[in-house]
Amino acid sequence: MSALRGRTLAVWVLVALVGALGWVMLALARGEEVSAAWMVAAALGSYAIAYRFYSRFIAGKVLRLDKTRATPAERLDNGIDYHPTDRRVLLGHHFAAIAGAGPLVGPVLAAQMGYLPGTIWIIVGVIFAGAVQDMVTLFFSMRRDGKSLGQMARDEIGPVGGAAALIAVFAIMIILLAVLALVVVNALAGSPWGTFSIAMTIPIALLMGFYLRVLRPGRVTEVSLIGVALLLLAIVAGGWVNESSWASAFTLSPGTLVIWLVAYGFVASVLPVWMLLAPRDYLSTFMKIGTIALLALGVVIALPSMKMDAVTDFASNGKGPVFAGSLFPFVFITIACGALSGFHSLVSSGTTPKMIQKETQVRMIGYGSMLMESFVAIMAITAACIIDPGLYFAMNSPAGVVGTTVQSASQAVTGLGFSITPGQLAAAAKAVEEQSLLSRTGGAPTLAVGMSEIFSKVVGGGGLKAFWYHFAIMFEALFILTTVDAGTRVGRFMLQDMLGNVIKPFRNVSWRPGVWAASAIVVGAWGYFLWVGVHEPLGGINQLFPLFGIANQLLAAVALAVCTTLLIKSGRLKWAWVTGIPLAWDATVTLTASFQKVFSGDPRLGFFAQRTRYADAIDAGTVLPPAKSMADMHTVVTNSTVDGVLSAFFAVLVILVLADAARVCVASVRRPAAATLKEAPHLESRIVAPAGLIPTKEEKAEQLATVGAPGEESP
């Protein structure tokens, strides 16, 4: 026994040393290029320690996971949505549901401050905030038969906090959809290869939908394999189109793409689910898991070295071209999903809690899959930092900064303190067969360049760079478009619910005029911001991404506030700091960012200062660059007003939720006996199943002893 313990101890000491060595190499390297191997070491070492010790502490001491208590899946098993699901399958499900474009895009933008600030927050943030939020939300929702975050806020905090939370979720959804669609527009504008391949996903999805509905219902694996094969063909065919006379037909301006996307969003969201959404979902999940696995493998095999500085000057002076503002608070806002994502709380309080087999598995599903997501973010920041910093800034600065020629871009990059020659810029675009890579903001193209560099090192050499670039673009655009469709439906559903309180027929979700009207409103709302983003003289991503980050982090604040309230109400006051500290941090970061966005006197940072500057110039009759005309000037004034009002609106909503939650917390600390919990009753669990990925010796014995009890149905 003690020998075993000694060996275990030795293993954990080794893991800690590897992780610590990774951190030391990342932090102390100055002047020379650091290998990505140290990123991987620092991340995996830290995750292992955090999972083994911190998540175990939360599971045992804080939440007191109870293996004798039946989960909703066991109690309410209906063979369909409530169904005890094998932990390994549910881990895959949950991971596929939380991983999206966010953790890929945010870290790429945050790389403007160097690789170190982003990496530290991705790892530390996930350990103490992101994974904790996901796990605790999952736990409380599971104890309430899978209730949604909004419902929990209403039941456990009160009608005011609940209503504010609902409106916040809706508003955040709109900004999310607009920003994600903007990422797609920036990746596809002027790129016939990309536009053709993405357009082809629509007929492919329709074909798959028909196959599943009519030909062979339910045969998801075979139809997905057919779909993926067709998808790869579409990417290759994009290269042919690029060389052919069709190229001009698929070369679209950003404005045209907006119209197409809005039309697509509307039509897709009113079509039956089986036609487009369900098949696209299968396709994008396959591509997502496959590509993420490839990327992780590629980084580990190629072990590229990082060309970006550890910390750039933009971290302290706040004058970065990608987004304005200094390290605190904007690095945290920008990274968003990879470290702490409010949106995960919607998944953790949605499908997953209805499928979990044993209470004890909350740790592996909630905490574990968020660690995996964080690793995806680490891969993304690595991919952005291995490309030439000069190219990075030429790609990620707004058009108003870099201009439209390789010469002007080269000059602008030199002005930022980095260097790249016009020839190098032209060669980089040629290598991936794009007309231009200048000002391709939004993160996706940068990530695609980084990925093509990594993949081409492993397979195919430089000749396959263009294929890998468009493969990466396709993979991101594919699941962003799926999110646009699914998100529009969720927004519509919430809107119908809200409108239903005023106009009765809206409550019936299958009332067609209601569906059409609500869809049009939702698409119109995100379409407006998308249009604004594309025509923003100051750069759409530069202006809108901070709003998206703030919105996402504010949603996390709502989730953490609900968790903290529930910890206190359920007699866990002693441990309320577990979600209380991340809540305090997140609220500080986000409200500081909102405050700066609203009140900062620096026109680069504060929306209203920006408005004043441009409005004064209009009165004086002058045109301020990067605006090119008086019309541009008026656009800036309108946009900064809308953005400023929205920032303030988000902050007010969240302060409302926080204040209402604080009221409930104080009341239940004063009179613990009066706190009412809406928890489902304790019923004895009959299922026997391991808690973690690998069963322990005791769990194996327990399983053998209870043959015949319902439980594992694995091979």
Place this chain on the structure above:
Amino acid sequence: MRIASALARVPRAARWYVRELTGEAAYEHYAAHARRHDPGVVLLTRREFERRRTDAREADPREGFRCC
């Protein structure tokens, strides 16, 4: 010997995992569940079952929503 038998299990385990993850096995779960509760039950056909399952997402799109 033990290694060989473990290796032989890999394709089966992989097939099981993919079918579970994609929801391809959902019909079998439904059928097993329905029979367990009522041996004489008249089951939906696979076609009918899959239709209802997809159409349920129509009614509440929050089910199965994926993240940013």
